[in-house]
Amino acid sequence: MSDFTILFIHGYTASSKADFYPSLTPLLDTGGVDYVIPDLPGGKYPQAKVWLENIHKVIKRNSKPLIIVGHSLGTRAALLYIEKYQPKVENLFLIAAFANNLENAKRKGGEVYPDFFMHKINAEIIKDLVTHSYVLHSKDDSSIPFEQGEDIAREINAELIISADRDHFCELSNAPYIYSVLKKKIGF
Numbered sequence: 754m755s756d757f758t759i760l761f762i763h764g765y766t767a768s769s770k771a772d773f774y775p776s777l778t779p780l781l782d783t784g785g786v787d788y789v790i791p792d793l794p795g796g797k798y799p800q801a802k803v804w805l806e807n808i809h810k811v812i813k814r815n816s817k818p819l820i821i822v823g824h825s826l827g828t829r830a831a832l833l834y835i836e837k838y839q840p841k842v843e844n845l846f847l848i849a850a851f852a853n854n855l856e857n858a859k860r861k862g863g864e865v866y867p868d869f870f871m872h873k874i875n876a877e878i879i880k881d882l883v884t885h886s887y888v889l890h891s892k893d894d895s896s897i898p899f900e901q902g903e904d905i906a907r908e909i910n911a912e913l914i915i916s917a918d919r920d921h922f923c924e925l926s927n928a929p930y931i932y933s934v935l936k937k938k939i940g941f
Contacts, residue, residue: 755941757818757843759788760811762834764825764849765799765866768792772824776928784932786941787817793830801868804830809838820939822846824922825897828905829857829869835882836874842883844939847911848931849897849921850888852904876908886911887938889931891919 759781763771769778769790781788791811793804808830812819819842823831828847835842851857851870858870879886888911890902906913914934919927935941 754785754787755817757787757820757939757941758815759786759820759822759935760808760815761788761790762804762808762821762823762827762830763790763793764827766797767824767827772923773925773928773931776925777932780928780932784936784941789815797865799826799866799869801830801833801866801871805834805837808834812838812840818843820844820846820935822848822935823850824848826851826866826869832874832879832905832909833869836878839878839882843885845879845883845886845911846889846935846938847887847902847905848889849894850890850902850905851897852901853908854901854904857901879909883909885938887914887934888912889914889916889922889934891916891922893918894921896921 769792789811791807793807821831821842828850853874855870858867886909888902888906890899892899
């Protein structure tokens, strides 16, 4: 197994069996990568506090250098987690990322995940605790505008990795691309 652990934080209404994960996990297994994808509760009405508590339970059991990969709402959860619990994070990957914009609480009618956007995240805490940050965002993202990815990348001093045709990265066909970026940036 790898000398690090990757924690994946899925997006809104997703799970370890949704989006690109079913195609990504066999690649990680073949590559000998130690990873975990917790299925976070709440379905259509997730609660930030509950997600962070569940993420913390997983991270507390980890003794290896930590890599966090968030997708969509999972990007916001990753940043909230780092800000609150302040773990040392070797690499942070935000895929289809939200900006640090409280207006995002109003998305989807403002009823489904407003507590993920109750305050602006302190970007200085993120920059102090994360060794390397990356934002993967596609210019044709139909869910979170590309500009939001640009904004959060700039705010946390992350490297912005731009795609043109990956939409919101949900499709299974995105798994090899995501795997190749992780492999290149982490060096496994």
